[in-house]
Amino acid sequence: MSISDFYKQLEEVTKAGKPPRVIESGQGAYLTIGGVKKLNFCSSHYLGLAEHPRVKKAAQDAIEKYGLGTGYRTLAGTHILHLELEKAIAKFKGTEAAVVFSSAYMANAAAIQTIISKEDIVISDELNHASIIDAVRLSGVKNKFIYKHGDAKDLEIQLKEAEKIVRQPKTDGNKPLILIVTDGVFSMDGDLAPLPEIVKLAEKYQALTMVDDAHGEGVMGRGGRGVVDHFGLVGKIDIEIGSLSKAFSVIGGFIAGKKTLIDYYNLKARQRLFSIALTIPDTAASLEAINILLESDELVKKLWDNTNYLRGEFKKLGFDTGHPESPITPVMLPSEDIAKEFSAKLFEEDVFATPIVFPMVPKGKARIRVIPSASHSRKDLDFGIKAFAKVAKELKVL
Ligand SMILES: Cc1ncc(COP(=O)(O)O)c(C=O)c1O
Known part of the structure; x- marks a missing residue:
């Protein structure tokens, strides 16, 4: 052409x-x-936080004090406000640690690409958000299974198929990892993933669980802690994704989970190594938004x-x-x-x-x-x- x-x-x-x-x-x-x-x-x-006086003031004060841009997290860009924000997110979610990215789209990409290789297995709800679909593609994983929307029975059928693959070791000699990934709240219908059943199946089949709670944070669970809290499953999901652009009304995304996992993402996630960190006002505003929810x-x-x-x-x-x-x-x-x-x-x-x-x-x-x-x-x-x-x-x- x-x-x-x-x-x-x-x-x-x-x-x-x-x-x-x-x-x-x-x-x-x-x-x-x-x-x-x-x-x-x-x-x-x-939550109407985009125009909340405290959120606006936090951004203004931070600009006065620290200016605007930061840098690359692994070079000269990790600011004290980033660490405060990550600590506040972990407290809010009830996880050991958290790491922020410039969007939830990026957080999804990092969450999957960093730990899943082409010989592993991903099992995904058919209505998962485009950013999850793209993240799975980016990982290059060959073994992809899609289960019917919100259908735990079909998920188990897919897990049984995955089990057959797990019997074959990968070229590095390890067993393939199984990752079950779902939206927490589905953004078109407002329905929830059947997390209690997913957690049970994940335990039975030794799979990792990942929930993208972009539409659950600030909305579902006690004081808006999210869909995992809504189901009383705090600590039972391996990887929780959140967005700072929806209920928190700023920009950014995060992964929350066990400290070991977050340490690994900090070290290895390409989206953190090769893309700029959140700016000062975005970080300060998000931190204030989370503090508002932690208070009331x-x-x-x-x-x-x-x-x-x-x-x-x-x-x-x-x-x-x-x-x-x-x-x-x-x-x-x-x-x-x-x-x-x-x-x-x-x-x-x-x-x-x-x-x-x-x-x-x-x-x-x-x-x-x-x-x-x-x-x-x-x-x-x-x-x-x-x-x-x-x-x-x-x-x-x-
Ligand atoms: C379920 C879900 N995940 C991720 C995203 C992306 O969020 P962000 O705007 O922070 O990249 C969205 C946004 O629509 C979403 O609905």
């Missing part, structure tokens, strides 16, 4: 894409788009009050909201076209909630994904609910 044909081909694809809405405000209960205030009904800032569960309670109210009202109106166990509330719609039209009409009513269609969800499962947050007042929620009712009537979808 000629270079000009290559660029033409790219143009064909990109012109079909829709540019995202541009936000002109902070990420609070409302967003300003095109100069107009819109109810923010779809962000993952579950007020915001988590507010998030759940809002979630229960919103869902109750949606149910009363007759919407199908699936079976979520987290605040993620899918409003199921009959088709992709209706989901898109529904979202556009909501926008005219000053409510911002994006449609979720194939390939983000299977065909026939189009929806608007609503995520309430602790920053919404009852009045804000009522405003959104009223708009949903109006649009549903117009489109005759109830």
